[in-house]
Amino acid sequence: MNDKVVLLVGLGNVSKHIIDFLTRMEPNVKIIVATRNIEKAIEKVNEVKISTAILGISSNISYYQMDINNIEDAAKSMKKLDPDIIVNCTVNNNPHKALNHLTFSNDLGYGHFVLWQIGLALNFMKTVRAAGLEDRFIINLSYGDVVNPILKSMDYHIDTAIGNINHIIPRMKMAIKKIKGYELSDIKIKFVGGHYLDLSISYSGQTNGCPYACQILYKNIDVTEDFEFDQLFKLCNLKVAPGKEHNQMAASDCVAIISAYIHNTGFFTHAPGVNGLPGGYPLKVYKHKLSLDLPDGITKEDAIYINQAGLKYDGIEKIEKGGVIVFSDKIYEYLKTNISFDCKYVTPDDYLIKEQELTEKFTKAIGRQ
Numbered sequence: 001m002n003d004k005v006v007l008l009v010g011l012g013n014v015s016k017h018i019i020d021f022l023t024r025m026e027p028n029v030k031i032i033v034a035t036r037n038i039e040k041a042i043e044k045v046n047e048v049k050i051s052t053a054i055l056g057i058s059s060n061i062s063y064y065q066m067d068i069n070n071i072e073d074a075a076k077s078m079k080k081l082d083p084d085i086i087v088n089c090t091v092n093n094n095p096h097k098a099l100n101h102l103t104f105s106n107d108l109g110y111g112h113f114v115l116w117q118i119g120l121a122l123n124f125m126k127t128v129r130a131a132g133l134e135d136r137f138i139i140n141l142s143y144g145d146v147v148n149p150i151l152k153s154m155d156y157h158i159d160t161a162i163g164n165i166n167h168i169i170p171r172m173k174m175a176i177k178k179i180k181g182y183e184l185s186d187i188k189i190k191f192v193g194g195h196y197l198d199l200s201i202s203y204s205g206q207t208n209g210c211p212y213a214c215q216i217l218y219k220n221i222d223v224t225e226d227f228e229f230d231q232l233f234k235l236c237n238l239k240v241a242p243g244k245e246h247n248q249m250a251a252s253d254c255v256a257i258i259s260a261y262i263h264n265t266g267f268f269t270h271a272p273g274v275n276g277l278p279g280g281y282p283l284k285v286y287k288h289k290l291s292l293d294l295p296d297g298i299t300k301e302d303a304i305y306i307n308q309a310g311l312k313y314d315g316i317e318k319i320e321k322g323g324v325i326v327f328s329d330k331i332y333e334y335l336k337t338n339i340s341f342d343c344k345y346v347t348p349d350d351y352l353i354k355e356q357e358l359t360e361k362f363t364k365a366i367g368r369q
């Protein structure tokens with residue numbers, strides 16, 4: 001039986017794609033969309049019911065009003081809904097596009113983005129805890145390489161995030177097919193590395209020195225030595241539509257993990273923030289168990305070390321116990337000099353204050369350009 005209840009908190013661009021894929025792939029799943037904006041929820045739910053009916057599928061989808069800034073009320077609702085799987089699809093409005101422009105050209109990484117993710121992600125986890133549902137399968141979409149270990153450093157349990165490093169795996173398989181002619185289904189890649197590598201490999205075809213570990217198998221035989229990685233990564237630089245237009249990749253990550261969890265398949269994939277670990281890992285997804293499936297010769301400690309080193313390329317120097325985020329000198333100096341944002345580290349009490357300040361300073365900087 002797979003009549004599980006999936007609660008999607010937040011009805012934005014990614015969760016809309018998740019709903020579209022999940023209703024088609026797992027029609028027995030009951031989906032509840034919890035959101036602030038009921039008008040938008042009604043429109044989406046009706047669209048899904050009509051479009052699935054056209055395909056002969058009877059979808060089980062409903063909506064619920066929820067604002068996770070109001071933790072007490074949201075927790076009462078969440079407890080009543082009693083979901084098996086809870087997905088954080090929320091994010092605050094923020095000047096994403098301007099940020100891309102200001103960071104990529106300067107090779108700074110993405111670290112300060114965490115200020116636009118962590119405040120709401122923390123409210124999400126506080127809500128889950130207040131509802132007494134921390135034993136459910138919990139997925140966080142928000143920058144999981146960094147957000148999940150921060151939440152873990154505050155003793156919150158979170159199962160996994162999605163995407164990021166998983167987005168270079170199909171690119172690498174396509175590159176291998178181009179070089180060797182192998183069928184994609186015969187290739188298995190086990191890759192350890194963080195969010196920075198997704199951006200640098202996918203969009204500039206190189207690692208810029210960011211550490212990783214990788215094993216390539218063809219028909220289950222190790223063929224890693226047959227490849228020149230610089231050449232492989234160059235071939236991974238494939239154009240996709242920018243920003244939210246490519247969010248169906250993230251939705252696919254999420255639906256694949258939900259489906260594997262429900263059916264207990266041991267599906268092999270990659271994800272960031274697995275069990276609150278920093279960076280990204282290859283893993284198998286079972287019900288109630290996410291099991292790392294690392295390259296031969298790489299221990300869990302090695303993988304964590306590689307990922308911690310990778311976070312620095314993304315602008316995160318370290319995450320300290322109790323949710324203290326320390327930014328790298330490079331990103332700290334850049335933001336201080338260019339937009340007068342003076343923030344070397346941030347504690348949970350200041351997450352929302354610093355988020356607001358960063359938004360204001362970025363918005364002002366965009367106006368100057």
Ligand SMILES: NC(=O)c1ccc[n+]([C@@H]2O[C@H](COP(=O)([O-])OP(=O)(O)OC[C@H]3O[C@@H](n4cnc5c(N)ncnc54)[C@H](OP(=O)(O)O)[C@@H]3O)[C@@H](O)[C@H]2O)c1
Pocket residue numbers: 009010011012013014015034035036037066067068069089090091092093117120141142143144162163164244247250
């Ligand atoms: N890992 C990956 O590969 C990957 C890829 C893409 C995106 N993402 C992440 O996925 C997340 C969602 O992205 P998106 O593009 O879908 O964002 P989006 O379109 O801006 O949607 C965010 C949603 O969050 C809701 N929200 C904000 N505050 C809330 C609150 N207090 N209570 C309840 N809902 C609230 C918003 O609701 P309202 O409509 O009421 O404002 C909005 O619907 C982001 O964290 C993004 O970084 C990850």
